[in-house]
Amino acid sequence: MSPPAHLQVTHPADLAPLGAALSALGIGLTLVDRDLKVEWANEQIRDQATELSCGGHHCFVSLWKKNQRCADCLPLLVFRTGEPQEGVRERARPGGEPEAWRVRAVPVRDAGGAVRWVAESFVRLSELVPDLAGGSRRFAAETAAARGAALVVVDGEERIVSWGPAAQAVFGYPVEEALGRRVDLLTPEDRRDEERRVAAQVAAEGQAPRFETVRRARDGRLVPVALSAVALRDEAGRLIGRSCLIEDLSALDQLRGRVAAQEQLLAHITREAADAILAVDAAGTVTSFNRGAERLLGLTAAEMVGRPLSRLLDDQEVARLLERTERRGAVRGVRLTLRDARGEPIPVDASAAALGGGAGPAGGMAIVARDASGRERLERQLMRSEKLAVVGSLAAGLAHEIGSPLTAISATAEYLLLDARDEQRQELAAIVGETDRIGRLVRDLLGFARSTPRPAQPVELGEAVERVRGLLRIPAGKRRVRLLRELPPGLPPVLCDPDALHQVLLNLLLNAVAAVPEGGRVGVRARLEEEAGEPAVTIEVHDDGPGVPEALRERIFDPFFTTRADGTGLGLAVCAQAVASQGGDIRVGTGPLGGASFLVQLPAAPGAPAAAERAT
Numbered sequence: 167m168s169p170p171a172h173l174q175v176t177h178p179a180d181l182a183p184l185g186a187a188l189s190a191l192g193i194g195l196t197l198v199d200r201d202l203k204v205e206w207a208n209e210q211i212r213d214q215a216t217e218l219s220c221g222g223h224h225c226f227v228s229l230w231k232k233n234q235r236c237a238d239c240l241p242l243l244v245f246r247t248g249e250p251q252e253g254v255r256e257r258a259r260p261g262g263e264p265e266a267w268r269v270r271a272v273p274v275r276d277a278g279g280a281v282r283w284v285a286e287s288f289v290r291l292s293e294l295v296p297d298l299a300g301g302s303r304r305f306a307a308e309t310a311a312a313r314g315a316a317l318v319v320v321d322g323e324e325r326i327v328s329w330g331p332a333a334q335a336v337f338g339y340p341v342e343e344a345l346g347r348r349v350d351l352l353t354p355e356d357r358r359d360e361e362r363r364v365a366a367q368v369a370a371e372g373q374a375p376r377f378e379t380v381r382r383a384r385d386g387r388l389v390p391v392a393l394s395a396v397a398l399r400d401e402a403g404r405l406i407g408r409s410c411l412i413e414d415l416s417a418l419d420q421l422r423g424r425v426a427a428q429e430q431l432l433a434h435i436t437r438e439a440a441d442a443i444l445a446v447d448a449a450g451t452v453t454s455f456n457r458g459a460e461r462l463l464g465l466t467a468a469e470m471v472g473r474p475l476s477r478l479l480d481d482q483e484v485a486r487l488l489e490r491t492e493r494r495g496a497v498r499g500v501r502l503t504l505r506d507a508r509g510e511p512i513p514v515d516a517s518a519a520a521l522g523g524g525a526g527p528a529g530g531m532a533i534v535a536r537d538a539s540g541r542e543r544l545e546r547q548l549m550r551s552e553k554l555a556v557v558g559s560l561a562a563g564l565a566h567e568i569g570s571p572l573t574a575i576s577a578t579a580e581y582l583l584l585d586a587r588d589e590q591r592q593e594l595a596a597i598v599g600e601t602d603r604i605g606r607l608v609r610d611l612l613g614f615a616r617s618t619p620r621p622a623q624p625v626e627l628g629e630a631v632e633r634v635r636g637l638l639r640i641p642a643g644k645r646r647v648r649l650l651r652e653l654p655p656g657l658p659p660v661l662c663d664p665d666a667l668h669q670v671l672l673n674l675l676l677n678a679v680a681a682v683p684e685g686g687r688v689g690v691r692a693r694l695e696e697e698a699g700e701p702a703v704t705i706e707v708h709d710d711g712p713g714v715p716e717a718l719r720e721r722i723f724d725p726f727f728t729t730r731a732d733g734t735g736l737g738l739a740v741c742a743q744a745v746a747s748q749g750g751d752i753r754v755g756t757g758p759l760g761g762a763s764f765l766v767q768l769p770a771a772p773g774a775p776a777a778a779e780r781a782t
Contacts, residue, residue, distance in 0.1 A: 173274040173285055178206035181274075181285065185209070194288040197274065198224040198241045205283065224286060240271035241284040248273055248281055252406060253321060268398070268406065315413040319398070320349050322407050324365070336391075336414045338384030349410075352381045354388065364395055368408045372397045378415065390415040442514070442537075445521065447530040450475045450484045454532075461696070462514075462537055464507035478504045491520045491531040504535065511755070513538040539751075568604065576601040622748060624659035624771035625667055627703065631690050634671045638679060642688070647679050650689035657692055659771040660703045662748040667768075670744050670752075673737045674707040674764050681711035687759055694770065701770040702750075708757025708764070719754045741766075 175181060178197045185195045185208030197206040202224045224241055240251040252270040267288050274283040316336050319328030329344040337344075337352060344351065353361045360379060367374045376394040383389050392413040398406050442459035446452050452475055455467040463478065470477070475484045479502060490497045496519040503511045514535040521530045579597040586594050635649050642649055660667065671690075678688040688709045695704050714722060721727050723742040741764075745752045750768040757763030 173272060174276070174279070175274060175283075176277050178283065181206060181208075188287065192289065196224060196286050196288075198271075198284045198286055199282070200245055202239075202241055211288070240269055241286060244271045244273050244284045245281065253327070315392075315411050318349075318352075318410045318412060320407050320410060322405060324348050324350070326351070327407065328409075333412070336383070336389060336412065337381070343384075354380065354382050357381075364393070364410075365408065368395050368397045369405055376411075381412070390419040442535040443532065444470070444475075444535075445530060445532045446475050446484075446488075448488070449530075450488065452477075453530065459535070462506070462512065462535070463504060487518055487533075488531060491518045495520050501538065502535065572601050572605050576605070620663045620665070622661045622663055625662055625664050626659050627657060627692055627705065628653050630664070630667050630671060634668065634675055635690075637672065638675055641676070642679050645679065645682075646685045647682055648685075648687045649675075650687060650691075652689060652691035654693065657694060657703065658701065658773075660705075660768040661771045662750070662768050663744075666744040666748055670741045670766060671705075671707070673741050674766075677737060678707055678709040678711070678762070678764075681762065682709045683711070686710050689757075689759065695767070697767060697769075702767050703770050705766040705768070706757065706763055707766075708759055709761040710759035711761040713756055713761045714754050722754065723752070 173181070173184075181195065181197055185206075188195045189208045189210040192210065194210040195208040196204050196211055199205050204224050240253060243249075243251045250270065250272040252268070267290055269286060269288055271284050271286045273281040274285050276282040316333035317328065317330060318326060318333050321327045326344050326347055326349055329339070329341045333344070334340055339351070349361060350358065357379060364374045374393075374395040376392050378390065378392050380388040381391050381393075392415055393410060395408045395410045397408055439456060439458050442462045443454070443456040444452055444459050445454035452470045452473055455465075455470040459470075460466055479487075483502060487497070487500070487502075496517070498517040500516045500518065502514050502516045504514055506512050515538045516533055516535040518531045518533045521532055576598055579594050579601070583591060583594040583598065631651060631653065635651070638649065675688060675690070682688060686709060688707070690705070690707055692703055692705045695702050723738050725739040727739075742752050745766055745768070748768055750766060752764065752766050755763045755765065
């Protein structure tokens, strides 16, 4: 409620009924003469300003922080135009905080119809601005303070008419520099259209929803803010300005920056980690694939993202791992066997965690996998070393316990052979031959258990392969076995004992020639790989024979274990010992021809480029 557009009274006291009604609503009313002196005031004004007496200045200059004359003094405008006027003013009592007021001035005519006075009403904007959440009419400044924000009121001419301490703290302008200035004071040039859109939206819809933007401070800084606005209207519904709630997002922006930096660091660590890190969704589709996974499996992220994890792991294993992570939230220390780009099995120690936190339905899982090939190799070498140690102890004992009796038997047989009759000479010669054979076997066993590798040196693999192939031409030719060779150009030398490499290649190729049927195929191929960050050469001897059953693949390297009727069980044990002595590894699997595949990994000679460098 406010004074009507025009009033007519005989005496100022005639306004008492209207003044009382307005006072009950919290609206102050004064009657101002042409000298801008107060001739009458209602109780609302007198309660707020007990020292007020009629004849005082209409702006109550004694009550405000400073003597301030409005550039567009409303009573003066009414006297000049004879039309009602309104505006928003900010005032503060000495020692108090500034308050925003809506002021309305209407002409008051005397009995003769002349404009003799102006009725000026005052109401705090807190009584007009509804809470942005809707419903209550709490003071918007209190809402702003509770949200750590500044309340800035703009009139219909885009001038700032309310500027509190919070606004000064955010933008640095003192109240005397901000009041009366256009709101463009805060708006960067490239955001002027944005401010005009806010004004148009407020005029059309009554408010502008909260959005994030920037505004310029007094020192030129661009301050990140969240801005919302609500329309200010008079009782007739006319738009008189807008109240802008401005939240300083500087701290939030800094926090966002720190979070973004941490996310970038985490993403970099994840991307560059040596371990394979990949993520899959609830359907088992790969959604992330880091460089460690690329190096381990020989597949790129582009090849794997969007593909099912079953490309790397059996379907049953994928389903079991998803089920366990959904039920427990995380699982650790799981031994898995992944398939690389060539389909070769790679043992890994893996941990998995449900994406999104704890146990229960999740959006998939993250898997961290560490190559366990080195550990398995060490475990195999340790087991073989233990077995060889047993063989060494046995050989040493045999040499001690059998050596002396054999020497006596052989010497006696040779002595008897000197005077033996013809019919006895054959039997005695057989005794001498067999004792010599047993003696050589004991010496071989002892030498096998006590073998000491010679210093390693660079060896050209191509030359070593050709030398062994030359020795096998006759036995391979008799059975019409084809010897295939596939060595890439530029393959670096291997670092090993040449005799050890020769012995390994010869034993493996002889076994392969014996294993394939007549007319079969035996191949040798090699590739440059990386082992523990160092370049290594993997040599593969494969065939199209029956292969090695998976249950026997670890036992075939044991001394005296053989599947051939005429075998001694020492050939592959010798190979395993020779490879281990050179710092390498040997394992068996299924080759490209469908038969057995023996993989021998040896370190490359110093100066050889890593596999990743050669790929680029």
